[in-house]
Amino acid sequence: MGTSDLDRQIEQLKRCEPLTEAEVKALCLKAMEILVEESNVQRVDAPVTVTAPLPPPFPFHLSFGLFGTAPAPAPAPPLLELEPSQTVSALPKMGVELGGAGFGQLHNSTSDPIPGICGDIHGQFYDMKELFKVGGDCPKTNYLFLGDFVDRGFYSVETFLLLLALKVRYPDRITLIRGNHESRQITQVYGFYDECLRKYGSIRVIDRKQEVPHDGAMCDLLWSDPEDAVDGWGLSPRGAGFLFGGNVVSSFNHTNNIDYICRAHQLVMEGFKWMFNNKIVTVWSAPNYCYRCGNVAAILELDENLNKQFRVFEAAPHESRGVPAKRPAPDYFL
């Protein structure tokens, strides 16, 4: 797959036109080659460097096994084991990256373009285009996407393929990490799986190497949330899933010598939300979520001195979406 092919595919995807199945397959294989070379701890090029430094006493369940230095009360799941015989995609590798990018250390380095850190997209393709308008095109801007690319919106396929194509074309300029929606189980319920079947007929094309397990580091990274009501650790009323409070975040940041944690995954009306005295920030990048919430979205930009700027943006105007504004159609419900 040559650069010109890729450029053509990127242009096509920017018009929200999906690729052929053969092109998708080739793209996934190419993306895998690139992602396989990336390590668990993924550095994002300057001015932000994202590394994942060392864990204990932080949440052992978040760290053990992932970095190999923490006490491991239970065996860690293998995060990446590629078997050449198996159809694999780019996604499993992204899960691995999360360890790095999800909890990163920021230091300044060379004078590269401004990086943009983006939260959830959820298949809102036209709103992602707004995001690129606000933040600048890739590769001019260096992007870090925090996962949850798919599900709920109408264009998960196009959204994810565009990000993947950009990753293959500009591997050093865009970093994609895995969100909890990048799993078979979740996509089967929330839309991406059906959308793939509808648009390609076969889900095998974008099969995963590893499903998200119910235990261990990978699961915890994808399913834990900060919580005001606890100081230390909390267990969700669902009986599964951890919550962490201000003390936990402070001690993690202190141990790892980082200023703050940047994460996504939770909807916030204002596009971003600080918690625990600016020790952790949630970034949300899907404006007017589910096409009805009326929220704005944000990306976080860091300059060479790590100064923060949140760029807030709104949903794409209806006329640019190619679909009519949604007006409730009357029906004779009973």
Place this chain on the structure above:
Amino acid sequence: MTKAAEAWEGPTAAELKAAGAEAIPGGVRVKGWVIRSHNGPILNSASLQLFEDKLQTTHLPEMVFGESFLSLQHAQTGIRLYFNALDALKAWKHEALPPVEVPAAAKWKFRSKPSDQVILDYDYTFTTPYNGSDALVQNPDSIQTSLDEPRNLCWEDSEDRIDLVALSAKEPILFYDEVILYEDELADNGISFLTVRVRVMPTGWFLLLRFWLRVDGVLMRLRDTRVYCSFGSDEAKPIVLRECCWREATFASLSAKGYPSDSAAYGDPNLIAHKLPVVMQKIQKLKLPN
């Protein structure tokens, strides 16, 4: 949803005129009723704080459409029916059901955990017995200032049934809306939402308030409240019937009956309501104030 339905631009002037109705901002005036709705955004941080204070909780649905409402008011009798998120969440807080464990909880019990963890036990499904707010408003314009506390309406058990045949007639629709009051994705363990839909026809209005919950792999709850007003011959004496029907089933029980057990099969409550056994049903008639 058909293409024709999507293109619906509201009732025609002729339809309104024939029904003696008048379109007003966000609603319709017909046969002595003023019916209005509003769809607003989710709560911002400041209003979220207000809700948290009023409800004495820090746990609210991810999407609370706090400004959204449906209101139906009858000037001559002072009857006012009103549907909003705050009252629905008050009812949730009051009912306070025990939390539902997700399937992963079984495995979770055996894994290592921090020794000092706090177990949160609020009802994260936001299950509510809410069937609407009502009030008797003496002077319709004084509701906002409400110096005198509005009295509640009186509902009496009834043997009557909502006339589904009348409701199936394809009369012109003079006003239609769907208002989402709140919604939560249960951190990707299912769905919980509360919505109210209304349609107004020349012979009456009908609304459906629906709480829908699916905890993937565990259970589904459907709590429907249907309210029907047939205008009748005397505009001063509207007949209003309210039917509450609660249904609930576990995935295990559905699976035992041979129904599918994957959550993807249960996306649309309309299609599966009949598979869920009824756990509570009551029909009430609104007693007209003297």
